[in-house]
Amino acid sequence: MWNYVFLCLVFLVRIIGGLDREEYEFGVGIADITGPAAEIGMLGYAKTGQSSAGIHFRVYSRAFIIKHEDSRVVIVNVDSGMIGDIVKMEVVKRLQEKYGSSMYSEENILLTATHTHASVGGFMQYLLYNIHTQGFIRQVADVQIDGICRSIDQAHDGLRRGYIYWNEGELLHANINRSPYAYEANPADERAKYKNNTDTKMLLLKFTDLQNNPVAMINWFSVHPTSMNNSNLLISGDNKGYAELMFEYTMNKNLPGKGPFVAAFAQSNEGDVSPNLKGPRCIDTGLPCDFEKSTCNGRTEKCIAFGPGKDMFESTKILGERQLQKALDLFHSASRKLSGSVGFAYQRVNMGKYEVGDNEADPITTCTAALGYSFAAGTTDGPGQFDFTQSTTQSTPFWNFVRDFIAAPSKEAIKCHHPKPILLPVGEMNFPYPWVASIIPTQILKVGQLYIIGAPGEFTTMSGRRLRGTVERVVKMKDPDAMVVLAGLSNTYTHYVATYEEYQVQRYEGASTLYGPHTLLAYQKQFESLAVSLTTNTSRPIGPPLPNLLSKQVSFKTGVVFDGAPLGKVFGQVLSDAKPEYNKGERVFVTFVSGHPRNNLMLEGTYLTVEKLNPDGESWTVVATDGNWETRFYWRRTSAILGHSEATVMWEIPEDAAPGVYRIRHFGHSKNILQVVTPYEGSSSRFKVNP
DSSP, rough: HHHHHHHHHHEEEEEOOOOOOOOOEEEEEEEEEEOSEHHHHHHHHTTTTTTEEESSSSOOEEEEEETTTTTTEEEEEEESOOOOOOHHHHHOOOOOHHHHHTTTTTTTEEEEOOOOSEEOOOOOSGGGTTTTTTBBOOOHHHHHHHHHHHHHHHHTTOOEEEEEEEEEEEESSSSSSOOOOHHHSOOOHTTTOOOSSSEEEEEEEEEEEETOOEOOOEEEOOOOOSSOOOOOSSSOOOOHHHHHHHHHHHHHOTTTOOOOOOOEEEEOOOTEESSSSTEETTTOOOBBBTTOOOTTTTTTTTTEEEEEESSSHHHHHHHHHHHHEEEEEHHHHOOOEEEOEEEEEEEEEEEETTBOOSSSSSSSSSOOOEEEEGGBBBBSSOOTTTTOSSSSOSSHHHHHHHHHHHHOOHHHHHHHTTTTTTEOOOOGOOSSSSSSEEEEEEEEEEETHHHHHHOEEOOOHHHHHHHHHHHHHHHHOOOOOOEEEEEEEEEOOEEEEHHHEEEEEEEEHHHHHOOOTTTTHHHHHHHHHHHHHHHHHHOOOOSOOOOOHHHHHHBBEEEEEEEEOOTTOOOOOOEEESSSOOOOOOEEEEEEOOOOOOOOOOTTTEEEEEEEOOOOSSSSSEETTTTTTEHHHHHHETTTTEEEEEEEEEEEEEEEEEOOOEEEEEEEEOOOTTOOOOEEEOOOEEEEEEE
């Protein structure tokens, strides 16, 4: 009897008091953000001619809303090269139009990019990032904005009570440092604190309902998604996208992107971290590259890192599989719960004029943004062009002449950025509108004892460690159990953040540290200030407004003029059919007369299906789409004048495929000369998959 009374009292207390410290309300969502799969420049390598020509697998926005009592935060992991200011501004605008101005804001929403180099660009509001896409591509921006909003809407509509477990573990053989020469410039006693020259820890959150049924997962691990190299023309989530795809398939056992379980593999301090585990070699001789400059006979083009697979597809799978397996291990063994409040601290700052010292007579400040010579050298994941090399600390008359013809840096910038020889003074370049950001959003989210740094750039291994340490020292004074994770590439893009010592070396990461040698110190001071605000529950001024440059955008990229089918052919007609039968492990190729993929992006849909004939001999079941790992969708223009194009579908038959009769279908839209868009479809002949 007394036990019954006690349980009733506990139940009443929980109703009156709301959630206990270990309970949260949360919701999750996923939405397709796959951009135009044809003739749009890809974002990451900035390589001329690297434009989309198909789909490896689809990319997504994955949203997590976490609420405790009256406070909520939103984390959105976006399969994209980076986050655009204008994208976040438009997302916030739409959410506030729908839910009011107080529920969701730029302050409690964190957008973070995986940094895949195999998604399309054209959605950034600053000029530098849209040069290789021939300007701003509204279609790409809308895809991102719409998809992020849809994923947040799903999460909002699906709010439920549950628990958030956390776990962490070491993942080895999944990353290497691509600038060890710069890393070794850091103090020896600091390096001695760490076993590796990359961060190897994965931190994971596991979301369950009150009955401990799994709902979602997010983790953070440092590695560049550059397994797909700069010869790739297929949209892809790269190694992190593979891990997301397969984790969700493990939990859902259905087609990609359909939920209900959502898995996000988020980015951390990957600035100098490569997935190409075999390391750089000279592709002409097979010999190691120059350690300091990453050159072969004085040139960067032939110094390229590869591996661990035989090609970029296998390397993507191997790196993704290693992240996947570690995440599954941590997920299934997670037993410690997050508990306590949810909160956030946010402030915009001018990173071109940030004071980091206390000496008023001779203040130490950051610099107006500039990129150094070694920026143009690229990295061993994607070398640059011309005669630029990494570790360049001296300018040359020729390139200074070329630079000055575009924009000459001020004397103040040259002095401030020393020893960086300035190639592009992008912070002083404002025609026809600013080339890079100067007003930067900074943010920390709190979920229980976890503090998430919204880092607005690519922090190197050691700079990330220093920033985490700065925030940890503040938050642990209030909560000794506090944990800190760095979410890289969040809310905007500010290139790289190297340590002061790495900056002196001027490899790619140092040359790409926009705001000068004291950039990291400025971020440490800024995020320390946010951590103090968060732990003391004090407010800070929100800072100068972010510019909205949407009205200034220009584009030289034409739309689809028209599509034409070859004489005697129709859209969707098979040009090259499947063979009568195949064995598991073989590849099926079917080519169709195609329209332009930009006519309809098939969001939440597909350009292809692989279908299996059901036992009734009439109906078919879809077993794969263009979102699956085992399929690829290739598109190519065969005549620009006549508007002819072809689509080729590849299906690599999985070893666990059920034997039986299959077919491959292609879906698309064509545009005639009157600009009327019409859907079409086509199908291969039936073919047999043997046992």
